[in-house]
Amino acid sequence: MPPAAMVSNALGGQALRYVINGLVATAVHYGVLRFNIEVLHIPLAAAANALAAVFGITVSFLGSRYFVFRSREGSLARQGSLFLLIYGSIALLHALVMYLWADRWGLDYRIGFVLATAMQMAVSFVANKFLVFK
The missing domain is CATH 1.20.5 (Single alpha-helices involved in coiled-coils or other helix-helix interfaces)
Structure with a gap:
C-alpha cells in the first residue's frame, strides 16, 4: 500500500x-x-x-x-493537562461563536450551535491528534 x-x-x-x-x-x-x-x-x-x-x-x-x-506512551498528567487546556479554550471559542452569531448578528441560535459545534469538533480532533496524543 x-x-x-x-x-x-x-x-x-x-x-x-x-x-x-x-x-x-x-x-x-x-x-x-x-x-x-x-x-x-x-x-x-x-x-x-x-x-x-x-x-x-x-x-x-x-x-x-x-x-x-x-497514545499510551505519553505522560498521563501531561496529556490530561493539555486536554483540559484545549477543551477550555475550545469552550471559550464556542461561546464566542455563539455570542457573535446569535447575540450580535441576531441569527438563529440553533444554526449557530451546529456551526460552533462543527468547528469545535474539527479543532478538537486536530489539537488532540497533533498536540495532546502525538
Missing part, C-alpha cells in the same frame, strides 16, 4: 473512532445529567450539568488516549 493511502486509512480510522468516542462521551454526559436531576434531585440544571460534564470530559479523554489515538 502506498504511504499516502496508509496515512489516509489511519486518519479515516481515527476520525471514525473520534466520532464514536464523542457519541459515547456525550451519552455519558447526558446520562449523568439526567441522573443528577431525576435521581439526586440537584435543583440547579447548571450545577447538575457541570458535574455531568466532568464525567463526559473524563470519558472523552480516556477514549481519546486509549481508543481514538492509542
Whole structure:
C-alpha cells in the first residue's frame, strides 16, 4: 500500500473512532445529567450539568488516549493537562461563536450551535491528534 493511502486509512480510522468516542462521551454526559436531576434531585440544571460534564470530559479523554489515538506512551498528567487546556479554550471559542452569531448578528441560535459545534469538533480532533496524543 502506498504511504499516502496508509496515512489516509489511519486518519479515516481515527476520525471514525473520534466520532464514536464523542457519541459515547456525550451519552455519558447526558446520562449523568439526567441522573443528577431525576435521581439526586440537584435543583440547579447548571450545577447538575457541570458535574455531568466532568464525567463526559473524563470519558472523552480516556477514549481519546486509549481508543481514538492509542497514545499510551505519553505522560498521563501531561496529556490530561493539555486536554483540559484545549477543551477550555475550545469552550471559550464556542461561546464566542455563539455570542457573535446569535447575540450580535441576531441569527438563529440553533444554526449557530451546529456551526460552533462543527468547528469545535474539527479543532478538537486536530489539537488532540497533533498536540495532546502525538
